[in-house]
Amino acid sequence: LTERPGYLRLWTGDWDLHDIRAKNTVVRREKHHLYSAGVKLDFSPSASGEQAGIVCYYSTNNYLKCCLIYEEGLKIKVVENRSGCQKTLGKKHAEAGPLFLKAVINKQKRDFYYSYEGKHWHHAGGTEDASFLSDEGSRDAKGHTGTMVGIFANNGGSGRKAAADFDWFRYIAY
Secondary structure (H helix, E strand, O other), X not given: OOOOOOOEEEEOEOOOOOOOOOOOEEEEEXXXXXXXXXXXXXXXXXXXXXXXXXXXXXXXXXXXXXXXXXXXXXXXEEEEEEOOEEEXXXXXXXXXXXXXXXXXXXXXXXXXXXXXXXXXXXXXXXXXXXXXXXXXXXXOOOOOOOOEEEXXXXXXXXXXXXXXXEEEEEEEEO
16 A cells, blocks of 8 residues: 555455465455455456456355456456366457456356446346355365455466555445
8 A cells, every 4th residue: 555555456466366475466255146246456467367356265266256357468367176176258359558458247157347538338248146155056075155256366376566556446236
């Protein structure tokens, strides 16, 4: 908060969300079955794999993320990690500059959206069945953590430390 007043700055680290050593993650418990969670992100990735965004998180083996990532240019990418198997659910070309990301949760359905001005939203990807983000739906050992939602940043193995600035994070129950 001191490096850029009014923003939460996460520095990209060496570990992705599937690794217990990932430290560049801030989450809160999911308390509703119908809600949206959104962020305003200012991030300029320039090395392959650098990413920051929003995550619906159960464990290192089970999460959904929507991020701004550098992969031969800027992309908005939605990734499902289900029992340790990663699958891309959506990938779009992205423009430089501030980016709004939003997760819309309707029971087990999860959709991710992006916007450049916070008014006109574009679908980035999602899933009809996110039951794997729960004790009941996970095939892995039960962690009793519950489902969480929040923000993250990592460098995709580039070794670089890049600043991901989050202007705000909003959780709105319906």
